[in-house]
Amino acid sequence: MKLSVKQLVVYLFLVAVGGGGGVFGSRYFLPQHHSFQELENVTVALPPEAVVPYPIDGATNSTKSDNVNFIATAVQKVGSAVVRINATRKVANPIFGAFDNSMLKRFFGEDEEPIPSERIERGTGSGFILSANGQLLTNAHVVDNTDTVQVTLKDGRTFDGKVVGIDTITDVAVVKIAADNLPTVKLGNSQNLIPGQWAIAIGNPLGLDNTVTIGIISATDRTSAQVGVPDKRVSFIQTDAAINPGNSGGPLLNTQGEVIGINTAIRTDAQGLGFAIPIETAARIAHELFTKGKAEHPFSGIEMAELSPAKKQELNQKKQLNIQLDVSFAIKGIVANSPAQKAGLLIGDVIQKINGKPIKSLAQAQKIIEFSTVGDILTIEVHRNGKTQIFKIRSGTYPHK
Template sequence: MKFIINKLSAYISILALGGGIGFFGSRYINQQPKVIKQSQVYPTAIPALSNPPRSQNNNENINFIATAVQKVGPAVVRIDASRQLSSTLPDNFKHPLFKRFFGSDNDNNALESVPDKVERGTGSGFIIGSDGRLITNAHVVAGAEKVQITLKDGKSYEGKVLGTDSFTDVAVVKIDANDLPTVNIGNAENLTPGEWAIAIGNPLGLDNTVTVGIISALGRSSSQVGVPDKRVRFIQTDAAINPGNSGGPLLNSEGEVIGINTAIRADAQGLGFAIPIETAQRIANQLFAKGQADHPYLGIHMVNLSQETKAEINSSEDYGFKIAENDGVLVVRVIPRSPAARSGFKPGDIILKVGDSLVKTSLQVQEQVDVSEIGSELRIEVLRNGKVNNLKVKPSAFPKAEFE
């Protein structure tokens, strides 16, 4: 078991799956102008540089990136969030000795009168409803009930956070406004690596910044991105994503939103990640409807089989089972009293199919469970001791206690 926990803890699944601005100065060197002799002067004057001629409608030289930004830019917002951080000191700091430093001996409330600290942050978001419905990242508005929303035209509104989901890092906000510009929603499921990708947001406090690149890869797991507590398969892009871009839209060449820019790896150079728009919409709909998102839960720990994993398991007495297969999705633990336990799952089962979909990896199993319905029967085919078994399980809502 030690091998499985250590080697694969970044992706052990219970079917559940979570900057500052630098100012740069300039240095100027004063020099005397060089005297030019008359013979050195060019006989024909060089015309001043100017922008290339534009047609009367100013659209002739607009490329697809500019066109996409013109469509979406007005619907991208800046989000300024703040939250109170308690500055209450521990009881042991209320000793008379500490009061000599922090307050008067005659004032028992001196320590409690220290004002709370305020933590502030800036992120991005985009408008999906003309009635003021917005999507952003959960970590942008975490701990804030109200946020300040600023549109591209400078108008500012107080926004109310209607719901956040830490599993997917999606949040929704509502402002009291009507007839707002909105984004067009695209499709992330049909993306191909190498396609254009355009990011809009407020990196480092620089509003409405546009960066461009390509879709570098698809289906990056949460553990690969460095956020193993999330339940997302990320889009990878080389379009520059910096602190402050979080929550802003990732666009295709048509100016349609295909994802929410959400993560940068500290050790990455030129890599960013986005939540596919289908995942974001599914979660946002639940958050707008009831303020929270439910995530189907089975209650199993699973791992992708390999020859190395097989050898480790079969040579150990800790697992209580042996396996003959070299690949597949192996159940290594079943949580007591979970839906999986009630449905007859056992350690050593190899998952072959979830619903009507064949599965080869634990990530594929997770995806199929994510789109299932809580309380509805889900058929799962497993291989046990060389025989195929069909199990019927009803996923429950993910218990928060499992993640605390």
């Protein structure tokens, strides 16, 4: 094969700098926050030839009745409503302008840029159909800041998707496609999950469409801080069902084939740990996004911390407090000019009740506040310096950065 001088120069230049184009890596659309350093985004980037297409006719292998277990039955109820989402966006080329292009311009001319200033990134995630008229649910990081979104159904049909709304605080997004009479999922209940229950994940890991994995519910009510994403407002479901790059936005099912969560993230420093957004949170946010185009989150301005004996001692010393109760958490920060500060709450206060409900965990407190409405009055009972005090807070709107 003969190369022109121009082709040879560009080829040698790209080899010398390690290349600058191509698809994005496993951290595609990963927000560059310190809080995400321990997480690997589960959106995967693949070359087009590596994506395995759905069967055009949607046919599945026939199975004998003695081979159909509860997993297969659950998957058959939902599988046709799980979709692949391909997204593209333009990003700045990291090698553009990094080197002196004067030599290259001798071959290409002064008006021609040998290295493009932008490149196209492509990513693949998952989603599922909520309504027969084409309303879809997925993760925000799958479609955030995208230029195009393409949705592929299990039967092979492909549609252009319109991103109706994105909520980065919960990592939930909704997409609409122009179609009717679509298969839909059935939403379940995640409020009464017990560790040890079966959990089934469906998605498109590594571009392998409609892949099914099975595991158990490992834990519930994992706080955002525990998972490593303190800027989020979610009490996560933890599962050991295999969740890999490309599973983002796919459903987590119970044994009845009902959706109990959205698979969203895996830790890079561990194996067998996956996390899902509870379906109640996702459905509530999806409804707001479809009806209003945005989601509002109640804001109190309270930052709480779990208290080990060492943490309690550190908080007492640094803040000159006297936390003596055998408690597991306390207020460690109050946002300036927030509803909590205006109501009179202080660092070191130990929250005992919210709206009359005894608080036994950070996740419980977070959930009560999150499921309230902007403008609601929260009655908070705290223990301070040996005394019980009650404060009333009118929740504000969570400040978007």
